[in-house]
Amino acid sequence: MKNKKAILKLLFLLPLSVLGQTKPSLTLWYDEPAAQWEETLPLGNGRLGMMPDGGIEREHIVLNEISMWSGSEADYRNPKAAESLPAIRQLLLEGKNKEAQELMYTSFVPVKPEKGGTYGAFQMLADMFIDYTYTVPDDSVKNYKRWLDLEESVAYTAFTKGKVRFTREYFVSRNKDVIAILLDSDRPEALSFRITLSRPERGKVKKQNEGELEIAGMLDSGNPGQDGICYAAFAKVIPCGTQSQMQTHSNGTIEVRSADKAWIIVSAATSYLAGNIYRTEAQRLLNDATPPNSLMHIKEEAVKSYRKLFTRAGITLPENKHCAGLPTDKRLEAFQQQDDPSLAALYYNYGRYLLISSTRPGSLPPNLQGLWANEPGTPWNGDYHTNINIQMNHWPIEPGNLAELYQPLIDLVKRLVPSGEESAKAFYGPDAKGWVLHMMTNVWNYTAPGEHPSWGATNTGGAWLCAHLWEHYLYNGDKQYLADIYPILKGASEFFHSTMIREPEHGWLVTAPTSSPENEFYASKNDRTPISVCMGPTMDIQLVRELYSNVIEAANILQTDSVYASDLQKAIDQLPPHQISSKGYLMEWLKDYEEVDMHHRHVSHLYGLHPGNQISPVKTPKLAEACKQTLERRGDGGTGWSRAWKINFWARLGDGNRAYTLFRNLLYPAYTHANPTQHGSGTFPNLFCSHPPFQIDGNWGGTSGISEMLIQSQDGFISLLPALPDSWDEGRFYGFKVRGGATISVEWTDGKPQKVELVGGWNPCLKLKTPANAQRTLYNGKEINTEEYIKMTLKKDEKVILTFHY
Incomplete structure (x- = not known):
């Protein structure tokens, strides 16, 4: 019996591919080391992350911690904004959008904080380099393979050099909250290497103890008189083998010689999440993970902790035997020539894996890069864009049975409210009530408009995030939770209820000034100046209508605010209706303006179709047809996340084959082996979404789209397989x-x-x-x-x- 238990335990710890059970819908794999960062495999526990490249002579592993943010909280209020607001609105009422926009460029913008501070950016934690020394006489490398097992949340690298088989295992433990790497060989004393830690800036490495390095520093706060986020990370090496030797050098390197195997354990903490005891906390995590004999079960416990989340839901789809066994990068390229349904299953399962890996209760929501960055200055600051991107990050959470991963977003919204109340009054005048959030935010509670009104004037970010808070209630039904978030929902509604104005032609209540996210139009045939600033674009009205409706329902459930709920219902009746143009498409603005770019990546005015539920083929067939015409007009191109959103639109319209076409467009290789430097929109070899560059929201938009193709419940009933592609016949x-x-x-x-x-x-x-x-x-x-x-x-x-x- 003991032998049987030992065998079962060994089988549990072995990767599936070693057992000959590699599953095409649960494994990413490659037959060579990563040549670019977008080929490395992401691992994480919701706070810590790493991405190893599987190099043979030199391995580069990028380390991450989700609260590595530069910048600091600051005051961006502009007193000129509220003063100029009446003039801006009057110009819009007179149809002078161009003049209103020009005035906004000079007055309705955030100002540089007088007391210092800066917006900041999400940053990498550190680089780890492992330089290997091989003593085998035969220098050839055979049977190279690296892979990520989604059932385990463990990545592997394996190859034979000479007659020695080398294997590496990488995982980030949820329960121990550390990064772990196991280096192994099948012959005694064959493992020799040197590890170093470094960072492009603001990082000092030193020897801590024998076999232990520390890298620590402070990020830029933007204020010379104020500390920024402080961080500390420790890497501890534990070699195994009777002949193994280890030496830790004062220059910040650790050398190991003649080991049978070796563990590398990394811990890290920042002052953002851990406060002033961040260094002590990082040291505690390291010590707790590495007492004598504790490493025997660290992988087993880590896999068990991860599986509690991952195994709740999943998808299996038909396999194309010609493609399913290919390395993932080659499989991705082949997908454009022949169908491979199980690749969609892999993509869905990978999407859930990425969510589990990039956020957790007590941490932060996944940002534009999830939690993975490879530089101090991430694209678009690696922040939270609130005109689609952070929302798309959360679309798969509830359907994917991962409800607890919503908690960091809920906490973020709660922290934004006080700043949003200040921004409401600063930019919209003393009569503005409630709180507002524009099109972007960060960990420093930024709620002011963006620095350029053409894209920064959108002020419905808070309304959109409130839709997520409400959606969480629809799935959990917890009245105590609803009572907790109700003031947030009400505050967001109070902002619009107190600031919307009446447009002159119909007397409708509209938002002003605002914009339809990042899109532009021509105000007239004679003036070809691109215009963004407007009144009451369709998406704004959809969001306000939805917000008011949710507040009304929440008030009824909680038996409170009946008078206010009645006022909101009267306001709903005065909002602009959806409008269909003479050409049959859904209008994006109050007037049927000509777009500057008819194929623009944002299709914001279809929010009511998805993720909202104001438009559907069942309840509003004419509007659904207008959405279809809009999508036909926009085309199937766009950036990575834009293609992902269109999958969801077509799924809501019940067209599975068209949704699948968009999925294939989303998975168009961002680059190929023939052109590795030409990055385009689509998908990188490690299945990260390419805007370009890498932006993770498209991954979760695609995950959501697959879910919407298989099941929907937004119309008051459960619809099974509502948009099933022909090739997903079973x-x-x-x-x-x-x-x-x-x-x-x-x-x-x-x-x-x-x-x-x-x-x-x-x-x-x-x-x-x-x-x-x-x-x-x-x-x-x-x-x-x-x-x-x-x-x-x-x-x-x-x-x-x-x-x-x-």
């Missing part, structure tokens, strides 16, 4: 969540659901649309009437099995 998904909290698993063949398992959530009332052409329906084995909808009452955790016969 498959299975399990553990998906729907609004109301129920959990759904489905098996299908010939494109038709055969078996459906439902587990009750907080809302006992379930309504499921019967699959088309179903002739017989069995409910827990007993036949029931086959009607258009199946209505059920399920207690929480009560299970029902439905089977359909055609």
Whole structure:
């Protein structure tokens, strides 16, 4: 029995590929080291991250910590903004958008803080380099492979050099909260290497103890008189083997010779999350992870902790035998020539993996790069763009059964409210109530407009984030949580209720000044000046309508604010309706302006189709058709995240084949082996999304799109396989969540659901649309009437099995 247990334990620790069980929908793999950072494999525990390149002679591992932010909290209020607001609005009311925009360029912008401080940027933690020394006589390398096992959250590198097999394992433990690397060889005394830590700036390395290095520093606060974020990271090397030797040099290197294997454990902390004890906390984490004999179980415990989240949900789709076994980079290129459905399953499972890896309760939300950066100055500051990007980061969380990963976003929004109240009054006058957030924010609670009104004037960022707070309630049904967030929702609604004005032609209530995110139009045929500043663009109105509706419903549930809820309902009745142009597409602005770029990447005015639910083929077929015409007009191109959003749009329209076309466009290789320096929109070899450059929101937009193709619940009922592509004729998904909290698993063949398992959530009332052409329906084995909808009452955790016969 003991031997059997030992064998089972060994099997648990071995990677699937070693066991000959590599799964195309659960493994990324490559047959050579990473040549660029976008080929390295991301690992993380929601706070710490690393990306190893699998180099043979020299290995580069980029280390990350999610709160590595430069900058500091600062006052960006501009007293001229509120003073100029009446004039700006009057110009807009007179149809003088150009003049209004010019005035905004000089007055309605944030000002440089008088007391210092700067916006800052998300930054890398450090570089780790491992230089290997090989003593084998035969210098050739054979059977090289590196891979990421999504079932374990462990990456591997393996190769044979001479007659020695070298393997490396990399993981970031959730429970121990450290980075771990195991270097191994199948012959005694074959492992020799040297490790160094470094950073391009603001990092000093020193010997801490024997076999232990520290890198520490302070990031720029933007204020010479104020400390920035301080950080400390420790790397400890633990060699194994009777002949192993280790020496730690004062210049910040550790050398190991003649080891059988070696562990490298890295801990880190910052003053942002840990306060003044950040260095002590980093040292504590390292010590707790590395007492004698503790490393025997560190991987087993790390995998177990990760699997509690990952195994809740997943997808299996048909395999193309010609493609499924290819290395992931070559598989990605082949996908443009031939179909490979299981690549979509891999992409979905990878998306959930990335979420689990990049955020956790008590941490920060995933930023524009998740938690992975390879430089001090990340693109777009690696911040939180609130006109689509941070929202897209969170689309898969609830359907993907990862509800607790919402907590960092909820906490971030709570921290933004006081700053948002100040910005409301500073930019919109003393009569402005509530709080406002424009199109970007950071860990320093930035809520002012962006520095250029053409893109920075959008002021519905707070309304959009409130939609996420409400969505979280729809899935968990926790009234205590609803009472906690209700003041935030109400405050956001109060801002719009107190600042919207009436446009002159119809008397509609509109936002002003504002913009439709990052898009431009021509105000007239004679003046070809690109204009952004406007009144009441469609997305603004959709968001305000949704926000008001959610506040009304929340007030009713909590039995509070009945008078205010009544006022909001009256305001809803005075908002502009959706408008369809004479050419059949949904209008983006109050007037049917000509776009500067008809194929612009933002399709913000379709927010009501997705992620909102104001437009659907079921409830508003004419508007749904107008959305379709809009998408046809915009085309299937765009940046990475834009293609991802369009997958969701087409899925909501019920067109699975078109959604799949957009998925293939999203997975267009950002570069190929033939042209490795020409980065375009699409997907990098490690399946990171390319804007370009790397921007992770497209990954989660694509993950969400796959989910929307398989199940939807936004119209008040559960729709199974609502946008299934023809080539996904069979498959299975399990553990998906729907609004109301129920959990759904489905098996299908010939494109038709055969078996459906439902587990009750907080809302006992379930309504499921019967699959088309179903002739017989069995409910827990007993036949029931086959009607258009199946209505059920399920207690929480009560299970029902439905089977359909055609």
